Amino acid sequence: MRADRLISILLLLQNKGKLTTKTLAKELEVTERTIHRDMEALSAAGIPVVADRGKSGGWRLLEQYRTNLTGLKANEIKSLFISPSFQLLTDLGLTKDWQEARQKLLASIPSSLHKNADDVWSRIHVDINAWRQSTEKIESFKILQQAIWDEKKLQIKYERADGECVERIVDPLGLVAKGSRWYLIASSNEDFRNYRASRVKSATLTNESFSRPKSFNLVQYWRDSTEKFIKSLPRYDVEVEISPSIVQRIKFTGRFVQLIKMDSPLDNGWIPANLCFDTEQEAKEYILGFGDQIRIIHPDTLKQNIYDMAKALVNFYKQDNGR
DSSP states (O other), rough: HHHHHHHHHHHHHHHHHOOOOOHHHHHHSHHHHHHHEEEEEEEEHHHEEEEEEETTTTEOTTTTTTOOOOOOOHHHHHHHHHHHOOHHHHTOOHHHHHHHHHHHHHHHHHHHGHHHHHHHHOOOOOOOSSSSSSOOTTTTEEEEEEEHHHHHHEEEEOOOTOOOOEEEEEEEEEEEEEEHHHEEEEEETTTTEEEEGGEEEEEEEEEOOOOTTTHHHHHHHHHHHHHHHEEEEEEEEEOOOOOOGGGHHHHOTTEEEEEEEEOOOTTTEEEEEEEEESSHHHHHHHHHGGGGGGGEOOOOHHHHHHHHHHHHHHHHHHHHHHH
């Protein structure tokens, strides 16, 4: 509704200061033309919104103006009371603070809405851990946090994926939790990089301060970085026909395969499907594990490679039994 959007614009400007039309349009998922019309409506209603022109321009409220719109809707209250990951709070050392903040937040809303908050706690729980959790030990996590808040350069010893350790001095900009893993986002000479926190073998806080880039937005950076990473991942597509006896197992695919598409069954009951792997090796090992329950349609080279693997396996056990 437009009234809700106008209130959202007002609160955004109050909390974040100057914002461009483009930023507001993206935040509220409307067109820039709609934002201009909304600004006209706010101005007509007596709200002191001002448009600054130029390179650093944007919309802002006149100084000293603040709205008294502090009421929260039921769904807004629910969103605030959804519990974050207990594991991530523990990693950050904020479990007790979060519990106290939750009680203060509960005390700040009308008693008639307490049940909504209680319902969220008892009905929604966020658990980001895998079923077989392997907890990563992060040696210098507190130092990473301190450097980020204090804006101090860090000297780190980092173990790369190939096992080689390198030493670097970086400007720590933020921490991101992906699942249950933490990543340090840092820059060096305006080159932004992601460091898996568990691979930071040591971190030393220096006395040298740094200035955070004014244009740096951690959330947007991580989204862009994630999208770029996904696009760079290797891809190996396979067309197959699947026996009806393993359909349910295929639908719950593991980490090495993705079920892209499954078509209607053929006359013989088998089901055409498209699978995606990172590499051909993963495809060979996965499909061979199902024996005669998956028939490869394409590529032909994969058929031959799996045939050769199966033949080598049979010969291996023939020799073993002949001892």
